[in-house]
Amino acid sequence: MTKGWWLPAELRHLVDDVRPRRHATPEHGDFDVEMPCITSDALAEAARALRGRAERELQRRPIAEIVDRLDETAIRWLDPSDPHRRTAIETIPRITGHSPEMVALAIELEQRSSRGDHLLACLRSEVGDPAALDRFRSSGHLAPGGENRAFGPGLVGGVFSANIPALPHLTIMRALLVKSACLGRSSAGEPAFLPLYLRSLEEIDADLASCLGVLWWEREAETHWTSFFDETDFVVAYGGTQAERELRARMPAGLPLLFHGHRLGVSIVGVPEDAESRDDLAARLAYDATVFDQHACLSPHVVLALGSFDACAELGVDVGRQMERWREELPPRVLEPALAAALAQLRGVAEISEALGSPTRLLTPTDRSSAWTILVEDVDGLPPSPLDRFLRIVPHESINAVLERLRPARRWLQNVAIELGANEDDAAALREALARLGATRICPPGQMATPSMMWHHDGRACVGAMVRWCDREGSAP
Amino acid sequence: MKRPKPTLYDELKAAISSGMAPWPEERFDSLAVRIARWHYDEIPPFRALCEARSVDPDSMRKWRDIPAVPTEAFRRFELFAGDDPPREFRTSGTSGSKPGRALFSDQGLELMAEAIRVNARAMLLPDERATRILILAPPPEAAPHMIMAHGMEQLRREHGLAGSRFLIGSEGLDSAGLMRAFADSEREEIPLTLIGASFGFVHLFEAMAERDLSFSLAHGSRAMDAGGFKGRSREADRDELNAAFESRLGIPAERCVNLLGMTEIASQMYDNVMRDGRPAPRFKVNPPWTRTEVVDPITLDPLPPGRPGLLLHVDLANFERPIVVQSDDIGRRLENGGFEIDGRAKGAESRGCSLTIDEMLSQ
Incomplete structure (x- = not known):
């Protein structure tokens, strides 16, 4: 059965059980996707584990290497014979009703702008020198001798929507671009794409993928949301007005949120x-x-x-x-x-x-x-x-x-x-x-549907917004 | 000519008064076509729709030849063939948009009253048991444009025992009065007929559950709820609501009927259960002066039983307004000839960051 969730192998035992969730489209009839059953405690444990993995795995790696791995993943998804791409093109139409041709086009457009040079250009635009994510770097903006260093949040929490097939990996990429772990709640409306994307990333670089996960819980599951927000350091969410209202009401004060709403x-x-x-x-x-x-x-x-x-x-x-x-x-x-x-x-x-x-x-x-x-x-x-x-x-x-x-x-x-x-x-x-x-x-x-990675999504620096800076200032002038 | 030959109205009224026995198809078609021809002359937007579909009075031979008017057109155009000055009912309408309007002359109101009478006797009061009618809605004087309040008032006046009344006032629901009325029914063994909006009952039972209140209403009590449960699974909520009627008030499922009514048509469709005296199967019944078809929303071709499609209603009691009305409710035809309604919002759930401008601007 098509999976609507994904965790690194060593964390999969945290999902106690799975159950099918039925989708129906006029053209294809019923189609079941496997959704996870996970307790709120296990959800918190998964979140902590992902953050721990990122501290060990992502912080020691040069940002250029992470970009290379994402680039390889995009190249795979751009190959029409790639099995995960083919599965996505077969299954997403049965969930959302989009035609296979449209899903294939969405994958093309989104993965073309997910290539390494686009990711680096995005970092340069929003962070400046990408190497600041690796080590202290001298900065021309500080007084002579000054250096700075950039950090992403420990764990980015993603809340996804279903409106565009093959888009939700954007949040995963943005998190990795600042060396953050990412745990997402998939959208019940289209949960199939991200698990496939994460599988291909796992095949390319299991250590990188071990900092990522995508799960699902009921919209009314209050204790799950509490666990989720307790463990995340930054939330990126997509959805409508009602979803935004509910999310903000549940979030603790001070937890940063980048919400992509109606436009x-x-x-x-x-x-x-x-x-x-x-x-x-x-x-x-x-x-x-x-x-x-x-x-x-x-x-x-x-x-x-x-x-x-x-x-x-x-x-x-x-x-x-x-x-x-x-x-x-x-x-x-x-x-x-x-x-x-x-x-x-x-x-x-x-x-x-x-x-x-x-x-x-x-x-x-x-x-x-x-x-x-x-x-x-x-x-x-x-x-x-x-x-x-x-x-x-x-x-x-x-x-x-x-x-x-x-x-x-x-x-x-x-x-x-x-x-x-x-x-x-x-x-x-x-x-x-x-x-x-x-x-x-x-x-x-x-060209309305083909923005670049450099576009300020909703007018915001979505990668830059996640970064915390540490500046080392020289002697007083 | 503003008024059709009196014979058409009289013929229709007599036919409705004759009761719930099925009509021969020819009688239905003949009345439908004569009304639609009159509308062609008197309702310019209906005539425009006919012209756009290349339909003229002579080519209308059966009701299926009559173009269906979308409910949205009741917001945009005046659709009325009767005499001035009319009585006006309005749809609730979403914020920012104009409400739909349904206009009635005195004659039109009389015809609607007859349709309500015949239908309610068969579907809500088949046992002819006198009950006290309690209505969880504002009275007509407080809601003069609400067609449901108008129809409920008629039931109260014509069928209610002393003490029958509306329970929503300027302060909201008179819960204390309602609880007293429940207790009175239990004690005095006077059966009740409870009438109200579906989600109003949901709120009532939630409030009763919080205070752990329940009653055993007098034998013969019954409930009629109208409308739906916004955006949620209709079936699950229907079962839950019926279970609450049983556990909180002692009204069994076969005495709980749901009513489909719309401002844009004059007749209503009741659940079969009270008439049939058993809780299942549950489906909507068309009185003989109406038809409901489940059709493909785009082609308007009838769909086979089981397939979801939009509900297209033909209501001859809508005499002065278009009689073939295309709703945006989704339902399915059952093998037994009845129909059922699905939730309205099912397909229109969250569509992420590109919802409609309407929703954006209505905030």
Whole structure:
């Protein structure tokens, strides 16, 4: 049975028992994943053991060597014949409903940016000289003779989400990049990827993997959360608003938390007049809304277009055609009935609005399937996208109108794709305004789903934030 | 023409009054099609939907030819073919969004009352036993737009013994009064009918468990709960709730009925158990002037028994409003012809860091 947990061999006895947890997707039916049963005491023991291993194993190793091992792991995952990769591509679709093609693409994209040179570039960007993680190093920022040394937390606690297949290893990598042990609680929604990733790391370097673990316990298991937080030194968590509220209520004061919560992606485009440019733009807008079936915090919910309703409708037709193309290459999730029902409600209302002559244009596949939906609509505010390739295109008269629409969502603003075409002269001012408003990443359409390791995730230095510095200062000036 | 020929209304009302015996399919189709043709003329958004689906009055021959109106459309459009000034009921609505509206003329209210009467007699009061009706909801004067309060008031007025009343006031639930009423029932042997929202009963039993209170209500007592348990496993919660009715109040499972009702339709679907006098199997029963289909959410094609799909309701008592309504509830058809409802939120659980803008902005 596919495993939803992993511990180093010498700690596996701490899991008393396992039991299947059933997942159901419309396409594949029922699929069981093996989940661990562990007492809160055993959980605490595992956490202490991992931290102890890291003190012995990670601290003595040069950071360059750790990066090399992660690089080797990424190379394996990029090899289409790798058995763990193949297992992931077979099993994750049965758990989340994503197509195998989409899971394979997610692995490609995530592992490409997990290569050693990316990891080193990230360290340089957020920590400075990576060697400060190995020993005291002279620092040009201190007075002459000054040196400094960087340490990660003893144990990073990870709380994972299920929205993107093949992403949760990011937290593991970030922990290793500061020589920290990491114990994660997997997401019940997609627990299969991390155990596979950890197995491949174990095959490459068992000592390195012996500082890592991923377990699972019920969301209501208070004593487990207490053990978990008592033993961790830094928490990295993903999830929605409710999950964040629960987590913060349970965490002891003073335990640092980096929480990756809800985020909003949008595209801002000028609608090109010539058909060829419009089609090219449409292909990239469609791709951004296709990757990860729109579940990423970077994915666009809406295209804010500069142009008339009619121009937007033309763009919508092009985006729809491109959606159809991506549908072939990267088949969509088959929606659970409840999500399909919500989609049907939105489509039904749009159909009525359009027939009543309102500025609305609903575009769907000719077979009306749930594969994608484009809704060109002159609406108020930022109405919700139910995701899974549902993209609104909203006409705007000016960049100011675009910014006004985004203002209420500034707390959640994450990723903005910009391509202004004829209005390109305004791009610099727009970037500045978006950055001020709260955006954490700006890119061209077509690249929304492919951030680099150097991107400040949620606007934060996620690796740098975990580091504690010790500065050795020279004699007083 | 604002009003259909009086004969259509009268014919429908007489048919509903005739009771719960199944109708021939032709009678149902004939009434449905005549109502829908009238709506085509009188409800512009319905007409627009027909046009978008290339349906015209002549091509509507059976109810299945009538386009289903999504419940969301009740928020966005005025969907009413009756006389002004109408009485208005509203859906609860999530924060920030407009509530759905269901408009009724006096005639429409009369028709709904008849549908409630016939259905309740068969499904909730089949033993014709007089009971004291206690309602865990605010009275209509305090909740004038709540369709459930309106229907409950009718049951209280028409079927309740002295002392029947609503128990939610401006201060919340009158727990002390309720506990006294439980004790009175036990002592005086006057059976109770308890009516309320499902999660309201869950809270009540939690509070009773904390104080370790239980009663043995008079024989003949029964309970009707409406609605669901937000986002949790419906089946587990249903069994738990029924067990609590038994252990806390002495009401056995075959006298606990769940009711499916929505603001957007005028009729309700009750569980079969009270009518059948046994606790299992449990399923929803359509009164003969309604149909519920379990359909594929996208194609709207009927699904075979056992497969989850969305519930599409046809309710002729919705006379002045669209009669074919596409809900966003998920359920399944049973082999015996009844249907059951699944939890609503099952597929829409946490989706990590990219939830809907709606959720973000509603904080």
